[in-house]
Each structure stands twice: as C-alpha cells, then as structure tokens.
Amino acid sequence: MEKEFIKDIEKSVTLNVTAGKIDSFRQIEKTRGTVRVYENGFVGVAGCLGEPDEAALTEKAKKALAFQIPYPEKLEGALEKEEIHEEEIIPVPEFVSRMQAFLDKLGERCPNFAFSNKIRLTHKRTEYRNSKGRRLVSGEKRFSLELIVQSRGSGNTFDTGLGWQGNHFDEEALLEQFGKEYDAFYQPAELPAGRLPVVMDPIYLLGRTLQLFVGDLYVAGASLLSGKLGEQVFSDKLTVKDDLHPATAGACFFDAEGCVAADYRPALVEKGVLKGLLTNKKTAEQYGLPNLGTADASYDGVPDLGFHGLYLDPTAKSLKELVPGQAVYVVLSEGGNATPEGHFAAPVQMAYLLEDGELKGRLPQISISGDFFDMLGQDYLGTVRDEPLEGGSLSAFMMQVEPV
Amino acid sequence: MxxxxxxxxxxxxxxxxxxxxxxxxxxxxxxxxxxxxxxxxxxxxxxxxxxxxxxxxxxxxxxxxxxxxxxxxxxxxxxxxxxxxxxxxxxxxxxxxxxxxxxxxxxxxxxxxxxxxxxxxxxxxxxxxxxxxxxxxxxxxxxxxxxxxxxxxxxxxxxxxxxxxxxxxxxxxxxxxxxxxxxxxxxxxxxxxxxxxxxxxxxxxxxSVPVEPGKYPVVLSPEAAGVFAHESFGHKSEADLMISDETMQEEWQLGKTVGSPILSIAEWGDVPGSGYVPYDDEGTKARKNYLIKDGKLAGRLHSAMTAAALEEEVTGNARAVSCDFEPIVRMTTTYIEGGELSFEELIAPIKKGYFIKTISHGSGMSTFTIAPSVAYEILEGKLGRPVQISVISGSVFETLSLIDGLSREVEFLSFVTGGCGKMEQYPLPVGFGGPYVRVSEMNVQ
Incomplete structure (x- = not known):
C-alpha cells in the first residue's frame, strides 16, 4: 500500500474597508490534514479540519478503499525540497494603523474615489509527504490589497478596482500607480471602433477557454484542440504555463500529487506548439498522456484537474514596446464567454486609452470580440511582465472593439 | 453556557x-x-x-x-x-x-x-x-x-x-x-x-447556427430572467456598496422610477429551495422585500451595519458563505413577479428576435452580461432554429425600462452547484426565478 500525507496551515489577518476607513479585524488560522492510500488500483481518502492525527486518518482512508475508486498507484519518487519565503511584511499589531495611514494618503491623492473591500496578510505553509520518500514544504507570506472604487456621484456601486498582491508592501509604488489611474479616470477619451490592439490580463480570455486544454475532452474529441498535441497551433510568440513558481505571490511549488516541474511552470503551450494538457495522474495514465503536474484536491478529496496561475512568457520589455501608439487597456471585463465554435466576446466595464504605453484617459463602455485561434495566433501581439505593477502581467491582442 | x-x-x-x-x-x-x-x-x-x-x-x-x-x-x-x-x-x-x-x-x-x-x-x-x-x-x-x-x-x-x-x-x-x-x-x-x-x-x-450580432428583441426564460434579476438589479440593491459614497443615497432614492411599470422584483429568504434563509447570519428574521415595485425603487438589502448607516431597517440579508467569514449583505431568493401573458403571446409580436432558454453564467454591474447556453431565434412570432450566442448584454437601467411583457407562469430554480460570488465569498447558495420576460431590445453577440 502506498500513502500520501498533506498538511496545510493558513493564517490570515483581514481588514475590511468601508468609505476609506477600516471597520473590522478578522484573524483566522485554519489547519487541514489529508491522507490518501493506494492499493490494488484504488484510492482511499480521509481528511480533517484541525491538527491531523495521521494514524487515525490513515485508518479512515484505508476504510475508504472499500468505495473502490480507481486510481493508479504512481506516486512521485524520493525528493526532499523546501521553498520557504516567510519574511515578515507588516507586523500584525501594526497592520491596522499602517493600512489606515496608507488609505488616508490614497484618499488625499484620489479625493473623488470612495474605497471599500479588503486588505489582507496571509501566511500559508503546505507539507507533502509520500511513502516513496518525497517530502516537500512550501511556505509563503503575502500582502494583498483588493479595493473596490466608486467614483463619488456616479451612482454606481462599482466603478473600478485597485489591487495588488506580493511579498512586500511598497506604499510609494502603489500610490504612484493608483494616482496615475485616478488621473486617467477623470480624463474622458474617445476611440474609433474597429480592430485595435487590446491590452488585458490574459485570464479574461484564457480563463474562459481553459476547458479546451482538459485532457479528457481532448481525447474524447470534444475540444477544439483535439488531435493537435505537438502541433504548431498558435503564434510562435505564445508560451502559456501554469505558474507554481515560489517567487509568485500565493504559489505553492508542487501540485496536489507532489509533482514539481523543472522550472516550476508546467507548459500548456510553448512557442505556439500545444505541449501539454490538463491532467492528473489518473487521466494521464488512462489516456496515455503526459502528466502536466497541476492537479488540485480538496483536503478530503481524490486528486482532480487543477490550474493555479496563468503565466505567459514575456515578449516585450515595456508596455510601450508591446503596443506602440494607441491601444485599449482593459482593467475590468466581467462576463466574457466563448461559443462552442471559439468565438469570444466580452463586455468591458472599465478601460483606458493607452498611447505609447501611457494612460491617456478613460474610455466609454465597450465590448471586445475575436476568434479564439486568431487571438492566440495571428492576432497575438505579445506579453509584458511587471506591468502595470511588479508581479503583474498584460497581454495584447488585435480585437474587434465596439461601443456598447 | x-x-x-x-x-x-x-x-x-x-x-x-x-x-x-x-x-x-x-x-x-x-x-x-x-x-x-x-x-x-x-x-x-x-x-x-x-x-x-x-x-x-x-x-x-x-x-x-x-x-x-x-x-x-x-x-x-x-x-x-x-x-x-x-x-x-x-x-x-x-x-x-x-x-x-x-x-x-x-x-x-x-x-x-x-x-x-x-x-x-x-x-x-x-x-x-x-x-x-x-x-x-x-x-x-x-x-x-x-x-x-x-x-x-x-x-x-x-x-x-x-x-x-x-x-x-x-x-x-x-x-x-x-x-x-x-x-x-x-x-x-x-x-x-x-x-x-x-x-x-x-x-x-x-x-445551431452562429447568431448575426446586433440589437434584437429578446425573450428570457425563467432561468435567464432570474439570473438577470439577480445580476442586473439584485447586486445593485446590496446596501454595503451604497455606504462608501455619500452621494449614493440621492441617486438611489426610494420611489425613483428605475424600470418598466410592469416590473416588480422581490427578494425573500422564506422561499423554499437553495436560497432558503429563515434567519440571516445576524439573527434577523426573513421578510419579503421588494427591490422594484411597479417600476419604482422600493427597497434595498441590508445588514444591521448598512441599515444603520442609511438609517433604514434590517431586511434579513446578512449572510456568510461559511463560518470562515463574517456576514455581508447578500441575496437569498430573488425573483421577478409574473405578468398576464402566455409564452405564445409573448413571442407573437416579434418579427426577428431571440429566446434565451438556458444559460451558463451571468454577471452585472452598470452593464450586465448573460452567457446563453441553449438559445433559439424567433421569426415572425414563432420559435425557429437554435443559435449560438456568446453573450447578451446591455445597460441595466435601459434594459429594465425596455421590459414590455411578462408571462403568467413563474418558475423558481434551485441549483446544487455553483452559487453567487461576492468579493472573497463564493459560492453562496441562492435561489432565483421569474416569468418569461420580453425585452424590446438587447445587444446580442
């Protein structure tokens, strides 16, 4: 019988902001434990909230083998690895006062913005062990700011958002960028409709089309990508990976089955070639596919398909290099969708006009659309990292832009 | 003790x-x-x-x-x-x-x-x-x-x-x-x-054939209408997003006309199903709250905190997705009240339009979006071929004012997967429903 043990501890301190003032302080510590056992081609799983009693969980997992859930006994081999990045960002006793001081400065810089929502410190540590001698430990601390912005007098419950997450708090950088967005917000801009370069977080497109990369669907012939593994499908500028790099905020460098990619970023697409599909060990074996190593699992569940964070290889050093001249910068686009044939369309709730990489003004509400294969093929212009702030990523596509 | x-x-x-x-x-x-x-x-x-x-x-x-x-x-x-x-x-x-x-x-x-x-x-x-x-x-x-x-x-x-x-x-x-x-x-x-x-x-x-993008009359099924009510107006009625900006109270005065006179949207935690919340997570008893009554703004959704800030009363809408989170203002079961027409009468006057039968997701702020799954064209008052539509969208207030027909039949839906997401709290079970709803013009892509 083979066995895996996983323990996960997450501590967080969360402040709620209403009208620019902190009105609550929430401190949570949550521990979860998991044991998975494998025998005769079946898996048994047991999980708990609170400090795990490994022996008791193991007994429970053995009993769950009786459900006869098929799963291959193919655990990862011996490896000892730790990636601990737990430098203190802000001491908890100072968190409320430091953040209120920051919010006060932000309010002075952006007087017509009303701020609400959350500011958080998170400390997460995950340990994975298995009976083949693998022991992995990931530890990370991160700061995250997720502010909802209402423009005073707009009558809207949500006009735009300001946010950032990372392993430090750089007040000056945040105030500078948010100040630029504030200035552009009140500068109306016009843009002729038609095909234009559109710059956005690539998750707005790929988040809605990630299902095309699911291994089961690929093999069943139900994906638009079916039969194209190993083929040049997209622009040779395009490389798409799952981001498990320890330097990325919130990332754990191994997946739910203890897989560790060579550069912590398993590739779905490399230079336009379809290189990987979303699998876990079960679907990889079942369909004879390479296992991507991005599985996910709930604390008491069988490993499932997962995807942790989108990473596109950078192709440009700056936003100006990526989109010289005029471009649309999409800040907020909720509700996009793709048809079964791959036609993508999305309303854009908040967008700015860019000129040579600089914010020029706020655009009226627009909708954007394009064909999935074209957008990642001939219409893919590239990606820039660390824009608009450190750790961020923006990709550019030629798309049809229409006023709403 | x-x-x-x-x-x-x-x-x-x-x-x-x-x-x-x-x-x-x-x-x-x-x-x-x-x-x-x-x-x-x-x-x-x-x-x-x-x-x-x-x-x-x-x-x-x-x-x-x-x-x-x-x-x-x-x-x-x-x-x-x-x-x-x-x-x-x-x-x-x-x-x-x-x-x-x-x-x-x-x-x-x-x-x-x-x-x-x-x-x-x-x-x-x-x-x-x-x-x-x-x-x-x-x-x-x-x-x-x-x-x-x-x-x-x-x-x-x-x-x-x-x-x-x-x-x-x-x-x-x-x-x-x-x-x-x-x-x-x-x-x-x-x-x-x-x-x-x-x-x-x-x-x-x-x-199914690809849709010809444009602006058309659209008929929403109870499922689509329920999601529309939830996304287009339910979230706007959550008072926690009204208290940060002091000018919001003037913009959102009760009694203001916000939609077609045939439109009433209600919210009630006592409706059986996935949005059943007889007491909210602050101990407030559920009550029927009209968000829109006969086209006019009739109420909003509150926790004790937001009710105090706006000097209004609690409504039974302080909810948390689990005991990991504090209660915030959320919906329970949100629905559009029925009208006087049959489905056939609703589609009869439409020369070219679309019927949205099922949907895959929706979202809403000042503009709302619904991503249809199964949809049909309506030609000369009859259902026609199935059509592929990526999204239907529009300005919330414009669309609410363009509702010009409601069926008598009202259906409530309960789901066991997914739910409503708001900031860090997802998925919260909610219920929704409504009649078949005709909108004289929507943006179809």
Whole structure:
C-alpha cells in the first residue's frame, strides 16, 4: 500500500474597508490534514479540519478503499525540497494603523474615489509527504490589497478596482500607480471602433477557454484542440504555463500529487506548439498522456484537474514596446464567454486609452470580440511582465472593439 | 453556557454541516465522500471596530470569545449604538428537515439513484464525456447573541448535476443539466426530464447556427430572467456598496422610477429551495422585500451595519458563505413577479428576435452580461432554429425600462452547484426565478 500525507496551515489577518476607513479585524488560522492510500488500483481518502492525527486518518482512508475508486498507484519518487519565503511584511499589531495611514494618503491623492473591500496578510505553509520518500514544504507570506472604487456621484456601486498582491508592501509604488489611474479616470477619451490592439490580463480570455486544454475532452474529441498535441497551433510568440513558481505571490511549488516541474511552470503551450494538457495522474495514465503536474484536491478529496496561475512568457520589455501608439487597456471585463465554435466576446466595464504605453484617459463602455485561434495566433501581439505593477502581467491582442 | 460580557455586543454562529459528493466520469467512479464539519464564527463589537474569529474547536468557543473581548475596548453605551439597536432578539427553533434528513440516507442509496440516471447520457452517440454528480448538504445553524437571541434552524439541499461534452465532426457543445430540491424524493423520477434535455442539447449541437450580432428583441426564460434579476438589479440593491459614497443615497432614492411599470422584483429568504434563509447570519428574521415595485425603487438589502448607516431597517440579508467569514449583505431568493401573458403571446409580436432558454453564467454591474447556453431565434412570432450566442448584454437601467411583457407562469430554480460570488465569498447558495420576460431590445453577440 502506498500513502500520501498533506498538511496545510493558513493564517490570515483581514481588514475590511468601508468609505476609506477600516471597520473590522478578522484573524483566522485554519489547519487541514489529508491522507490518501493506494492499493490494488484504488484510492482511499480521509481528511480533517484541525491538527491531523495521521494514524487515525490513515485508518479512515484505508476504510475508504472499500468505495473502490480507481486510481493508479504512481506516486512521485524520493525528493526532499523546501521553498520557504516567510519574511515578515507588516507586523500584525501594526497592520491596522499602517493600512489606515496608507488609505488616508490614497484618499488625499484620489479625493473623488470612495474605497471599500479588503486588505489582507496571509501566511500559508503546505507539507507533502509520500511513502516513496518525497517530502516537500512550501511556505509563503503575502500582502494583498483588493479595493473596490466608486467614483463619488456616479451612482454606481462599482466603478473600478485597485489591487495588488506580493511579498512586500511598497506604499510609494502603489500610490504612484493608483494616482496615475485616478488621473486617467477623470480624463474622458474617445476611440474609433474597429480592430485595435487590446491590452488585458490574459485570464479574461484564457480563463474562459481553459476547458479546451482538459485532457479528457481532448481525447474524447470534444475540444477544439483535439488531435493537435505537438502541433504548431498558435503564434510562435505564445508560451502559456501554469505558474507554481515560489517567487509568485500565493504559489505553492508542487501540485496536489507532489509533482514539481523543472522550472516550476508546467507548459500548456510553448512557442505556439500545444505541449501539454490538463491532467492528473489518473487521466494521464488512462489516456496515455503526459502528466502536466497541476492537479488540485480538496483536503478530503481524490486528486482532480487543477490550474493555479496563468503565466505567459514575456515578449516585450515595456508596455510601450508591446503596443506602440494607441491601444485599449482593459482593467475590468466581467462576463466574457466563448461559443462552442471559439468565438469570444466580452463586455468591458472599465478601460483606458493607452498611447505609447501611457494612460491617456478613460474610455466609454465597450465590448471586445475575436476568434479564439486568431487571438492566440495571428492576432497575438505579445506579453509584458511587471506591468502595470511588479508581479503583474498584460497581454495584447488585435480585437474587434465596439461601443456598447 | 456562553458567558457574554457587558459593554460589548457579541454573537456566535455555529454551523454543523454534512455534505455528500458522488461523481462519475465516463462511467467510472471518481469521488464518493461524506464530509462532516462543525465550525463557529464569532463577532465582538465595541462601537468602533468589529473583531472576528473563526474556530473549528466549537467545544471551546468561550476561549475564542474571551480572546476577542480582550482585543476590544469596553463601551458602556454599546446598547444604544445604532447598529446594535437594529439587531433582533429572536428565539426560535425551526427544524423542517428533522424527519427527512439526507444524513439518514445511506451513501449506497444515493449512489444507486445517481447510477439509475447515468445510462440516459449514453443514449446520444454525440456525447463523448458523460459526467454525473450527486450532491447534498444538510446544515444545522445555531445563533446566539449577547442581546439574548437564540435561534436554531436547519437547511437542506440535494440534487443531481450532469455534464456531457458532445462532439460530432467539427461541431462541439458542452451540455449540462441539473436539478436541486430540499428533499431526496424531489430528485427521483426525473428520467423523462433528463432525456428531453439531453435530446434538445444534442439537436442544438447538430443544428445551431452562429447568431448575426446586433440589437434584437429578446425573450428570457425563467432561468435567464432570474439570473438577470439577480445580476442586473439584485447586486445593485446590496446596501454595503451604497455606504462608501455619500452621494449614493440621492441617486438611489426610494420611489425613483428605475424600470418598466410592469416590473416588480422581490427578494425573500422564506422561499423554499437553495436560497432558503429563515434567519440571516445576524439573527434577523426573513421578510419579503421588494427591490422594484411597479417600476419604482422600493427597497434595498441590508445588514444591521448598512441599515444603520442609511438609517433604514434590517431586511434579513446578512449572510456568510461559511463560518470562515463574517456576514455581508447578500441575496437569498430573488425573483421577478409574473405578468398576464402566455409564452405564445409573448413571442407573437416579434418579427426577428431571440429566446434565451438556458444559460451558463451571468454577471452585472452598470452593464450586465448573460452567457446563453441553449438559445433559439424567433421569426415572425414563432420559435425557429437554435443559435449560438456568446453573450447578451446591455445597460441595466435601459434594459429594465425596455421590459414590455411578462408571462403568467413563474418558475423558481434551485441549483446544487455553483452559487453567487461576492468579493472573497463564493459560492453562496441562492435561489432565483421569474416569468418569461420580453425585452424590446438587447445587444446580442
């Protein structure tokens, strides 16, 4: 019988902001434990909230083998690895006062913005062990700011958002960028409709089309990508990976089955070639596919398909290099969708006009659309990292832009 | 016995939750589990700041509470605080599912029910990846407050969710069907309904044509209309996003015309189904709240905190997705009230338009979006070919004013997967529904 043990501890301190003032302080510590056992081609799983009693969980997992859930006994081999990045960002006793001081400065810089929502410190540590001698430990601390912005007098419950997450708090950088967005917000801009370069977080497109990369669907012939593994499908500028790099905020460098990619970023697409599909060990074996190593699992569940964070290889050093001249910068686009044939369309709730990489003004509400294969093929212009702030990523596509 | 202290407001919410998940994919068992969790969320308020904690150590909740008291500052005037004055002191025990709890049904019986339906997904050759899920949840909530509130109530849903990716040549379609209900017997005997839906979606795969983008009259099914009401106006009615900007109260004055005179949108936690919330997570009893009545702004959704800020009354809408989070303003069951027409009368005057039958998701702010799944064209007052539409969208207020027809028939929907997301809290079970709704013009892409 083979066995895996996983323990996960997450501590967080969360402040709620209403009208620019902190009105609550929430401190949570949550521990979860998991044991998975494998025998005769079946898996048994047991999980708990609170400090795990490994022996008791193991007994429970053995009993769950009786459900006869098929799963291959193919655990990862011996490896000892730790990636601990737990430098203190802000001491908890100072968190409320430091953040209120920051919010006060932000309010002075952006007087017509009303701020609400959350500011958080998170400390997460995950340990994975298995009976083949693998022991992995990931530890990370991160700061995250997720502010909802209402423009005073707009009558809207949500006009735009300001946010950032990372392993430090750089007040000056945040105030500078948010100040630029504030200035552009009140500068109306016009843009002729038609095909234009559109710059956005690539998750707005790929988040809605990630299902095309699911291994089961690929093999069943139900994906638009079916039969194209190993083929040049997209622009040779395009490389798409799952981001498990320890330097990325919130990332754990191994997946739910203890897989560790060579550069912590398993590739779905490399230079336009379809290189990987979303699998876990079960679907990889079942369909004879390479296992991507991005599985996910709930604390008491069988490993499932997962995807942790989108990473596109950078192709440009700056936003100006990526989109010289005029471009649309999409800040907020909720509700996009793709048809079964791959036609993508999305309303854009908040967008700015860019000129040579600089914010020029706020655009009226627009909708954007394009064909999935074209957008990642001939219409893919590239990606820039660390824009608009450190750790961020923006990709550019030629798309049809229409006023709403 | 919890020892609350004077000079503070405090409350404790405990949820004893059991869930079941049984999943099959392509005929093989993928997951079969029963999860039992007991957790508490505690709040202490001193008139200036709220202090929150969550614990799984429910037997020692007093220690956690004392820790929060130690961080807060005593306030002898706490009982006259405008937020605290709005808290209700209800004492009630409302256990509806004691004699029909899904906890008393064996895993094997649940598995047997799911297995009985799975062959239906093999009847269409175009189905390449059939997936079937049985899901249930049984929760026992306890709420205690320093003001004397003492409430117990139970909540239950169970249901089936099927996914079936289809392919025929170059044509692809992700089909789905699901149904939830409060009782296990609600999800028995559904063969005809499932078979009909699978056949319709297979026909959609084979016959659907791309839509010609533009602005058209659109008829929304109860499912689409319910999501539209939730996304377009429900979220706008959540008062927590109205208190940061002082000008919002002028913009959102009650009585203002915000939609067509035939439109009324209501919100009520007492409607059975996934949005059933007889007491909210601050102990406020559910009541029927009109958001829009006859086209005019009639109310908004509150927690005690937002009600105090806007000098209004609580509405029973302070909810948390679990005991990891504090309650915030959320919807329960949101629905459009019915009108006077039949479905045939609704579509009769449309020369060219679209009927949105099922949807895959929706979202809304000043503009709303609905991503249809199965949709049909309407030509000369009759349903025509199935059409592929990526999104329908529009300005919320313009669209609300363009509603010009409602069916008599009103349907409520309960789902067992997904739910409503708001900031960090997802997925919250909600209910929604409505009649068939005709909008004279929407943007179709």
């Amino acid at each position: 919890i020892q609350f202290r004077n000079d503070f407001y405090a409350d404790i919410r405990i949820e004893d939750r059991e869930t079941t998940r049984i999943s099959y994919k392509a005929g093989g068992l993928e997951e079969m589990k029963n999860r039992a969790e007991k957790q508490a969320f505690l709040r202490v308020y001193d008139g200036k700041l709220w202090y929150y904690a969550s614990t799984t150590n429910v037997e020692h909740v007093q220690e956690t509470l004392d820790g929060l008291y130690a961080a807060a500052t005593p306030n002898p005037a706490i009982l006259v605080d405008p937020i605290v004055r709005r808290f209700e002191k209800n004492r009630d025990s409302l256990l509806q599912f004691k004699d029909c709890s899904v906890r008393d049904i064996s895993l094997e019986k649940k598995q047997e029910l799911l297995l009985s339906y799975l062959p239906l997904l093999k009847e269409e050759e175009c189905i390449k990846l059939p997936q079937g899920n049985y899901l249930d949840r049984s929760s026992l909530f306890t709420f205690l407050s320093s003001l004397g509130a003492d409430i117990q109530y139970d909540y239950q849903t169970c249901g089936l969710a099927f996914g079936f990716d289809m392919a025929e040549g170059e044509k692809k379609f992700s089909g789905s069907w699901q149904k939830g209900g409060p009782r296990f017997e609600d999800i028995a005997g559904l063969e005809a309904e499932i078979r009909g839906s699978v056949q319709e979606q297979a026909d959609f795969l084979r016959q």
